[in-house]
Amino acid sequence: SQQGEEDPQALSIQEGENATMNCSYKTSINNLQWYRQNSGRGLVHLILIRSNEREKHSGRLRVTLDTSKKSSSLLITASRAADTASYFCATGGTGNQFYFGTGTSLTVIP
Amino acid sequence: EPEVTQTPSHQVTQMGQEVILRCVPISNHLYFYWYRQILGQKVEFLVSFYNNEISEKSEIFDDQFSVERPDGSNFTLKIRSTKLEDSAMYFCASSEGGLAGGRAETQYFGPGTRLLVL
Numbered sequence: 001s002q003q004g005e006e007d008p009q010a011l012s013i014q015e016g017e018n019a020t021m022n023c024s025y026k027t028s029i030n031n032l033q034w035y036r037q038n039s040g041r042g043l044v045h046l047i048l049i050r051s052n053e054r055e056k057h058s059g060r061l062r063v064t065l066d067t068s069k070k071s072s073s074l075l076i077t078a079s080r081a082a083d084t085a086s087y088f089c090a091t092g093g094t095g096n097q098f099y100f101g102t103g104t105s106l107t108v109i110p
Numbered sequence: 111e112p113e114v115t116q117t118p119s120h121q122v123t124q125m126g127q128e129v130i131l132r133c134v135p136i137s138n139h140l141y142f143y144w145y146r147q148i149l150g151q152k153v154e155f156l157v158s159f160y161n162n163e164i165s166e167k168s169e170i171f172d173d174q175f176s177v178e179r180p181d182g183s184n185f186t187l188k189i190r191s192t193k194l195e196d197s198a199m200y201f202c203a204s205s206e207g208g209l210a211g212g213r214a215e216t217q218y219f220g221p222g223t224r225l226l227v228l
Contacts, residue, residue, distance in 0.1 A: 033216065042201060042221040043153065088153065090217075097143065097166050098217060100153035 004032070004072075004089040004101035012107040019076040021104040023089030024069075030092050032065060034074050037086045037103070046074075046087075081110045112136045114220035116202050122226045123192055131187045131223045133202030142185045143203040143217060144177065146170070153201065159185065192227045199224050 004025045013019050023032070034046040049056045049065045049072065056063050062075040076083055086105050090098035115134045123129050135142050144156040157167040159177055176188045185204075189196055203217040 031215065035219070040224075043203075043219040045216055045218055048216050090153075092215070097155040097158055097168070099155065100145075102152055 004091045004099060006087070006089055006101045006104045008104060009102070010105045010107070012109065013079055015079060015081055015108055015110050017079055019079050019083070019106055019108070021074045021087050021106070023072045023074070023101055025072075025089075025091045025099075025101075026070065029067075032063075032072050032092070033090045033098065034061075034063060034072075035088045035090060035100075037088065039085075043088070076106075079106075079108045081108050084108045114202055114204055114218055116200075116220035116223050118223060119221065120224045120226075122228065125194060125227055126191050129189050129192055129225065131189075131200050131202075131225070133185045133187070133220055134183050135185055135202065135204030136206075136218060137183070139204035139206050139218075141165075141205045141207065141215075141217075142177075142179070143205075144187045145201045145203065145219075146198040147201065147222075148195075148198045156187070189225075192225075194227050197225055197227045 004023045006023050029051055031048055031050045033048045035043040036046055037043050047058050047063050049063050060077045065072045084107050086103040088100050088103045090100045092098050117132045142159040145153050147153045155168050157171045157177055158165045174190045178186050199222045201222045202220045205215050205217045207215050
């Protein structure tokens with residue numbers, strides 16, 4: 001299976017702290033995307049990183065990709081209560097579909 | 111900012127009934143997708159659609175499912191005879207391009223339709 005698997009499954013931090021989530025996958029990918037999902041809501045695209053990229057930034061988000069280890073990490077700096085959500089990695093292979101992991105549930109305590 | 115929209119937001123149906131879930135992708139996007147998420151589980155790919163035909167589909171997308179782009183703006187998912195296990199959140203997504211399209215392949219998701227089959 002190509003599906004990404006995130007860890008930890010749940011993460012609880014204080015507002016202002018940094019949150020790091022990891023994603024591992026099993027097969028070769030062309031790109032990897034991170035999404036956020038608030039409870040019962042849709043998926044919001046955060047960032048896409050291609051297989052030839054090692055790091056990308058977007059605002060308070062930093063994503064790294066290590067294709068040799070088949071892993072990616074999402075770092076949210078200076079977290080806010082509004083960052084409370086589930087975060088998913090989705091891997092894209094040779095086709096156009098994405099395979100989602102089980103997600104990390106992040107709680108930011110004010 | 112353009113967004114993907116879906117209707118209805120919630121649908122309750124009886125087992126065996128047909129349902130049609132509707133989506134309006136972002137207007138300049140060429141690739142369209144359906145995913146589903148059973149409560150508490152992963153988001154699962156169902157089907158991708160490009161140039162008026164299915165380009166990829168998963169094992170979940172069996173003969174009970176069909177997709178259509180009936181006009182220039184809507185993209186629909188039909189479930190012919192619903193089963194209890196079809197209860198899930200169904201997400202539509204669209205992207206400007208696909209992997210081989212030479213354009214951005216970021217997929218933008220709609221808010222979802224929550225389907226409950228009784």
